[in-house]
Amino acid sequence: MSVALANPLSPTSTRQPPLKVMVVDDSVVIRGMISRWIASEPDMVVAASLRTGLEAVNQLDRINPDVAVLDIEMPELDGISALPQLLAKKRNLIVIMASTLTRRNAEISFKALSLGASDYIPKPESTRAAHAADIFHHDLIQKIRTFGAKLRRTAQPQATPQLAPAPSPAIERMRGLAPRPAAVQAAPLPALARRAFGAQAPRVLLVGSSTGGPQALMSLVTELGPVIDRFPVLITQHMPPTFTTILAEHLARASRRPAHEAADGETVKAGQIYLAPGGRHMRVVKHGMDAQIALDDGPAVNFCKPAVDPLFMSAIxxxxxxxxxxxxxGMGSDGMRGGKEIVAAGGSVIAQDEATSVVWGxxxxxxxxxxxxxxxxxxxIAPKLVRLFSGDRS
Known part of the structure; x- marks a missing residue:
């Protein structure tokens, strides 16, 4: 989860109609604040500002939003009850759950992801805390824009072939559009460069993830038993405090192996999954013959805390x-810099492909x-890792 500010992502395209956002929250202060933020963005518009989940369900067909920002705790019909009804009415609706940082709301947010919510975002406990409100503002606009752009790319109809060659698919993707067919068959884009796997047998598995990460991690660790039993696994997921506590419990159940939020100074051992706690970077340091967890409360890295790069770089x-x-x-580019250094040191990087990623950032x-x-x-990914940790070098 982001914990420092950057300018919100620039609009993906001025040629698209603005994203229609429905704000659903029983707090008039929160509704007003989110609505003002959305209204100030050139590529999105407030389609409705509603007080309850029941109003959202009843008015969805009329409003027809692209994105819904849905509070969890509301009268008449709460967010987790409204979510499946909204998705039943509009299957491709982007729903971002908004909740305060309580254990109960963290559990509900995880349940919402399993029911079809696109993502979650923690609300500041007080809108008077300027820094917390700024973080919430930045993250919410970034999520709306990113998911909205992906929705537009998948839903955009094929354009009529043009006389002049269309811009390259790579350029169109940079603009946030689906590639348009050209009148003349374009040469295929070169495949992404691949490196050989490192020559050394791996002794640790490091994982970094963000948006869509909880679901992906749960799927991954379910099949990683043979790796976890023999090697330590360290994970950084962009996520706030309390949420990481719940995620660690879910990972333990999914993997049937010990998983917990890492503690400062503990020794890294095989058979364990260590998760970076929300709000603190997780690094590793050498302590005699052992590796040891080192947590710090330093500034955000890549606008995130915890961030993936500190873990990757320290592991070298x-x-x-x-x-x-x-x-x-995940959104952004966290992990890429650390991955470069791992490769330079002789290690290896595997990335999730675009088709199965919620966000291919x-x-x-x-x-x-x-x-x-x-x-x-x-x-x-998991079957490949099992083979690699068993001695396969290809």
Whole structure:
């Protein structure tokens, strides 16, 4: 989860109609604040500002929004009850759950993801806390814009072939549009460069993820038993405090192996999954013959805290080139810089492919940087890791 500000992502295209956003929250203060933020963006508009989930369900057909920002705790019909009804009426509706940082709301947010919500975002406990409100503002606009752009790309109808060659698919993707067919068959784009896997047998597995990460991580660890039993697994997921506590419990259940939020100073051991706690960077340091967890409360990295790059970079001092790293779905480019250094040290990077990523930001950055030994669908990553940690070097 982002914890520092950057300018919100620029609009993906001025040729598209603005994204229609429905704000659903029983707090008039929160509704007004979110509505003002959305109204100030050139590529989105407030389609409705509603007080309850029941109003949202009843008025969805009339409003026909692209995105819904849905509070969890509301009278008449709460967010988790309204969610399946909204998606039943409009299957491709982007729903971003908004909740305060309580254990109960964290559990509900995880349930919402399993029911079809696109993402979640923690609301500030007080709108009078300027820094917290700024973080909420930045993250919400970024999520609306990113998911809206993906929705537009998947839903855009095929355009009529044009007399002049259309812009290249790569340029169109940069603009946030689906590639348009050209009148003349274009030459195929070159495949992304791949590196050979590192020559050393890996002794640790590092994983970085963000948007869409909880679902991807749950799927991944379910099949990683043979790796976890023999090697340590360290995970950084962009996520706030409390949410990481719940995620660790879910990972333990999914993997049937010990998983917990890492503690400062604990020794890294095989058979364990260590998760970076929300709001703190997780690094590793050498302590005699062992590796040790080092947590810090330093500034955000890549606008995130915890961030993936600190974990990736610090691991090189401990394991040199015997590192296997995986970058899963997520916004931004966190992990790419650390992945470069891992590869330079002799380690390897695997990225999740675009088709199975909720957002192909982090893995796409790594893939396009040419540092990956493989770019794989999510369901192929765990089997590949099991083979690699068993001695397969290809």
């Amino acid at each position: 001092e401990v394991w040199q080139g015997a590192i296997m790293s995986v970058i899963l779905t 982090m893995p796409g950055s790594a893939a396009n940087a040419g540092i990956c030994a493989a770019v794989l669908p999510l369901n192929q």
